Amino acid sequence: MRYKNRMILAIETSCDDTCAAVLDEEGRRALSNVIHTQTEHERYGGVVPEVASRAHLERLDGVVEKALADAGTDLDEVSRVAVTVRPGLIGALLVGLSAAKGLAFARKLPLVPVNHLEGHVAAAYLTDPTLEPPFVALIASGGHTALYSVRAEAGSGMDLLGQTLDDAAGEALDKGARMLGLGFPGGPAISKAAWGGERTRYDFPVALKEKNNLDFSFSGLKTSLLYKLKALDGERVREELPHLAASYEAAVVEALSRKLLRAAELHEAPALVVVGGVAANVSLRRVLAEKCERRGIRLVVPPPELCMDNAAMIGAAAASTPAIPYPDYLSFNARSV
Numbered sequence: 127m128r129y130k131n132r133m134i135l136a137i138e139t140s141c142d143d144t145c146a147a148v149l150d151e152e153g154r155r156a157l158s159n160v161i162h163t164q165t166e167h168e169r170y171g172g173v174v175p176e177v178a179s180r181a182h183l184e185r186l187d188g189v190v191e192k193a194l195a196d197a198g199t200d201l202d203e204v205s206r207v208a209v210t211v212r213p214g215l216i217g218a219l220l221v222g223l224s225a226a227k228g229l230a231f232a233r234k235l236p237l238v239p240v241n242h243l244e245g246h247v248a249a250a251y252l253t254d255p256t257l258e259p260p261f262v263a264l265i266a267s268g269g270h271t272a273l274y275s276v277r278a279e280a281g282s283g284m285d286l287l288g289q290t291l292d293d294a295a296g297e298a299l300d301k302g303a304r305m306l307g308l309g310f311p312g313g314p315a316i317s318k319a320a321w322g323g324e325r326t327r328y329d330f331p332v333a334l335k336e337k338n339n340l341d342f343s344f345s346g347l348k349t350s351l352l353y354k355l356k357a358l359d360g361e362r363v364r365e366e367l368p369h370l371a372a373s374y375e376a377a378v379v380e381a382l383s384r385k386l387l388r389a390a391e392l393h394e395a396p397a398l399v400v401v402g403g404v405a406a407n408v409s410l411r412r413v414l415a416e417k418c419e420r421r422g423i424r425l426v427v428p429p430p431e432l433c434m435d436n437a438a439m440i441g442a443a444a445a446s447t448p449a450i451p452y453p454d455y456l457s458f459n460a461r462s463v
């Protein structure tokens with residue numbers, strides 16, 4: 127068999143998803159991608175770090191077993207174990223790293239320590255295996271909103287071009303949804319509520335519009351929504367909900383697409399990559415597809431299961447991350463930042 131003894135086993139436990147995946151040797155094809163989203167946090171209204179660590183501990187063995195089974199393989203065929211080591215919740219990271227060390231040590235395999243953000247970007251290679259740097263990448267999730275330049279030279283990593291000065295884009299959508307009385311996660315809830323709404327009915331601010339600024343800010347947007355809601359009484363808010371949701375979503379989409387296109391221009395990038403939970407947004411995808419087509423820029427947006435936290439993306443990043451040989455990784459530590 128082509129992949130015999132050469133597969134990558136990847137593990138991701140940096141936040142509240144317990145994930146494992148099996149990839150081919152090059153890390154360009156996922157043979158399995160198991161994501162267990164922890165539901166234990168729902169009653170607390172947010173991720174509780176200690177609860178996340180315990181849930182990872184309880185679930186990870188089963189998730190790894192399923193990833194191997196789904197790929198039709200077993201540990202005998204694995205040649206490297208890749209694992210997220212930063213950034214993330216430290217306790218959650220340590221559960222994944224300890225498991226990865228144990229699996230690798232028992233089989234005398236090398237261990238590949240992967241940066242979670244490089245993992246998010248590497249999801250693009252699974253979506254379009256012909257993609258090569260240079261390109262500009264936007265990571266937009268509940269915890270991150272940042273632009274990176276991925277340079278052509280092999281192993282040169284990613285340069286941070288700009289990032290949010292306050293809330294992440296997903297956080298802005300989550301908080302906006304809460305203010306509008308919609309559910310969690312806010313991104314999909316706002317999109318649903320925006321059905322039939324006019325995107326230009328309400329004027330929401332887009333921050334930091336200066337020409338060379340590649341940072342983001344979403345705090346003014348939230349405040350603006352608060353004032354608009356105060357000015358409308360309850361009945362009117364219900365009537366105006368589709369327009370409020372559509373206009374609010376449009377402002378987030380405008381902020382993200384404007385900066386991404388500007389980064390492409392400033393860095394003469396032939397391709398753009400968009401990853402993270404917010405990349406699932408249909409309106410963002412449509413706006414970017416139109417803008418990129420007009421400018422002749424290649425656009426790669428992975429499907430939602432590769433945009434959210436997952437281990438396949440960690441295996442994809444392992445392809446360009448130096449491995450630590452057996453048994454040198456035993457003293458290697460995870461980092462929260």
Ligand code: KG4
Nearest residue numbers: 267268269296311312313403404406407434
């Ligand atoms: O990357 P992700 O799954 O996880 C973390 O950040 O931990 O991103 C989650 C974020 C949430 O803020 C959620 O509201 C947002 O991604 N999101 C969306 C959509 N689906 C999820 N935002 C806009 N449109 C969506 N369809």
Ligand code: ZN
Nearest residue numbers: 246267434435
């Ligand atoms: Zn993530």
